[in-house]
Amino acid sequence: MFLDNYAAAFAAAGLVTLVYDHYGFGASAGEPRQYPAASIQLDGYRDAIAWLGTQPGVAAESIGIWGTSNSGGHVIVLAAENLAIRCAVAQVPGLGEGGPGISSATTTAIAAAIEANRLDHVIPAVTATKDGLGIMFEDGAHAWFTRVAAQRAPGWRDEVRVGALTDSVRPLDYLRRARIPLLLVVAPLDRLTPPGPALRLAPDLPAVEIVELTGGHFDAYEAEFAASSQAAVSWFRRFLMA
Numbered sequence: 001m002f003l004d005n006y007a008a009a010f011a012a013a014g015l016v017t018l019v020y021d022h023y024g025f026g027a028s029a030g031e032p033r034q035y036p037a038a039s040i041q042l043d044g045y046r047d048a049i050a051w052l053g054t055q056p057g058v059a060a061e062s063i064g065i066w067g068t069s070n071s072g073g074h075v076i077v078l079a080a081e082n083l084a085i086r087c088a089v090a091q092v093p094g095l096g097e098g099g100p101g102i103s104s105a106t107t108t109a110i111a112a113a114i115e116a117n118r119l120d121h122v123i124p125a126v127t128a129t130k131d132g133l134g135i136m137f138e139d140g141a142h143a144w145f146t147r148v149a150a151q152r153a154p155g156w157r158d159e160v161r162v163g164a165l166t167d168s169v170r171p172l173d174y175l176r177r178a179r180i181p182l183l184l185v186v187a188p189l190d191r192l193t194p195p196g197p198a199l200r201l202a203p204d205l206p207a208v209e210i211v212e213l214t215g216g217h218f219d220a221y222e223a224e225f226a227a228s229s230q231a232a233v234s235w236f237r238r239f240l241m242a
Helices: 003-012 038-052 070-079 104-115 138-152 162-166 196-204 217-221 225-240
Strands: 064-068 087-091 182-186 208-212
Touching: 003 064, 003 225, 038 064, 038 070, 064 070, 064 225, 070 087, 070 182, 087 225, 104 162, 138 217, 182 196, 182 225, 196 208, 208 225, 217 225
Parallel strands: 064 087, 087 182, 182 208
Antiparallel strands: none
């Protein structure tokens, strides 16, 4: 997801920057692998915030968080908690509402695994066809992940464990509760994590601001990288470096 590029942009702006792979993914340890449970990943953010605040040269009272796509949803949840963070940026966030449904083949596979108590069963993360087996289809998810994995992340695995799908949150429910300044960087043409529900709420939420990008979900990382990264940099400068 080009996290290294975002980390480099934040560091170049003078921000101490911590970037990490979620538990059970990439270079991070943890079993089972490919298990994107919301509770585990939210704890990862909380642990990272607590650890970073103890490091030399870090102003513990001036920590911000950033996340994109599924992790953008996590950021919305965390912005509503009583944590040692001053501001947050959620990029093309998953809201838990308004997104595309999954195919009947995928629903059937998930239900069968749960009924058989095979929560360790894996299904594809992406599918090339709307009626195929996989969680993500919209915005050309299969083509994007396949191309970018080959170019940048050959260890990427097109797998999600079923058990993780039973451990989720609905970030939209937390948006009204934001305790800190929260920037939503959204793409109105995004069909994978459509921002419509957040865009309707945001005008009534004083803690929330919106920046709109051109294109769809995955344009945030490439064609719109300069816009998406600089929107976050400006937000962090405003609230962390003033």
